[in-house]
Amino acid sequence: MATQLVKCSRCKTIITIAGKPGDKLNLTCPQCNQKGIFTFPKEESIHPVSVPGNTETIEVHNLTKTYNDFTAVNNISFRVKKGEIFGFLGPNGAGKTTTIKAMLDLLHADNGTVHLNGIDVRKHGKEAKKHVGYLPEKVAFYDNLTALQNLEFYAEIKHVSKDECAPLINEFGLADAGKKRVGKFSKGMVQRLGMARAILGNPPILILDEPSGGLDPRGVVLIRDKILEMKKKGTTIFVSSHILSEIQEICDRVGIINKGILVAQDTVDGLRKKLSLKPQLTVTVDTLTSKIENAVKKIPGVDRVAAQHNTLEIVCDGAIKAKVILAITNAGGTIQNLQTKEPTLEEVFMRYTEG
């Protein structure tokens, strides 16, 4: 049994109905008594692969896209769970946008499958895309139309009430520009409007390609907050970005693509562990002596020690931090300041994409 929202053709009242695939229902609008017939789509028209308990909202399996002899995306597979934010990283030309476009069937993949909310995009693209909001890397609108007219057009296509458009424009700080032609918008304003278009109708899946592109710091914060707000609503978000600090801040897991190959996917912590990246201790002492420096260097698990004025920069296992402090104290040093810096996503990214 499935439920469906239908809109009365006369008074536009939304009615919720239930039925089985292929069922034909005679309906009467409770508001205006308009009569009509609704036929539920047949089951064979959609092939969901999700089974109860399977929470993957995005499933990409062995996706490959080649251009003549160049393989832009090489046999990549990943899954994104419901309500998760998945960051997709890679250097320029690594295949991020190609992957996203293939996920939405904008590009014809040579091989592989993509399921969005359990629906095969390549076989049932129209049905699958009903669940997606997309922000392309190159955001564009119809320049002769106003922001409101543009959003209303997309609302019509998405079968979303046009009443949602004006408040959404306001939410993205474009209230004053709503009746202005998009052709006169700055790049940042177009980007904000692009994000508004993506979340129009609250789709369960958001695919965002460089959402912070062309935005000022205020715009970056606005978009980041909106992404987090959508996550709270249970939206699954797939985000590609160059701003690694931003990805580190908002993403539950990340995937790194390099030269078309998905070289890593995990949480940021998980990737750090896989690379055995160690934190850096910065210790400032009252007087730095060679005795202190040598005492630290002798501790097993210390990888690197660099001395500068009264400061020691020590790369070591997080677990031996106490031993380092003890060694410095035993060697006659008085610690004035101690800071621990975990390896950043940038370091992880650089390691995975080097060469």
Add this chain to the structure above:
Amino acid sequence: MQTNIVISIAKKEIMDNIRNKWIILVSVMFALLTLAVSYFGSLGSTGWQDLGNTISGMTQLASILISIVALMLGYAAIIGEIERGSMSALLSLATTRFEITIGKLLGLGAVLCLTIFIGFGVAGLVIGLNVPNVDFVEYLVFIGVTMVFGLVFLSVALFFSTVFSKRSTALGGAIFLWFLFNIILPIVLVGLLAMTIDFSSILVEETLVIPDWYHVLDLLNPISVYSNLIEMTVGPVQSSIDASLIENPSWYTPGRLLGVLFAWIIVFFVFAVWRFHQKDI
């Protein structure tokens, strides 16, 4: 296919073209040219000509203008959106490439037809006010056939818009196409005719008896089909060759010629959908 999506896309195309004042500019151009042809067009006559004479003088000019206007309207319909980036947003929604193509053909077709109707319509009314006993039905037939002719070139332009990967190349293609139908094809056909037949032996009672193969090949040029259709439905068309000298074959009927124009629209629309389906965005 969801008709509401097709209608939304068509409506957007109309709105877009109304807001960029395209309709107004081209309508004014059509109206002024029609009035100019009616007032100044006939040699040896002064003042307003009736609508029949105006159509006769206008057909060749309309075929040149409408074809280029339709090509300009449609050449970037698909590739322009792909290049700009708005196509990926549109295709990321629950739309199909077929719905987008038909929505664009209907929307741009409506813009073109509206332009022709306003431009020629206003001119027709002005002429009608200045000339007695005007046959408006004949004039409406002319406008209707001109609209169908415009849709042929729009459909061809839409196909071109899916063939090329750059807007600038598509523009080049559209310009070449215009030259092909307006200049190259007629010259090639006349050349073939001159090479294969003896003109002195076919001049019978001041009428050129043209072999059937010429008329068959002439159907490949929508401009010729349009001129012949106007001639058969409205009256003689002024052209570089005196139309009254050429006798059309008996199998040339208005219905068939109209069918050929519709076939052009359908065939190139199908090609456009097919090519668009193959395209990576």
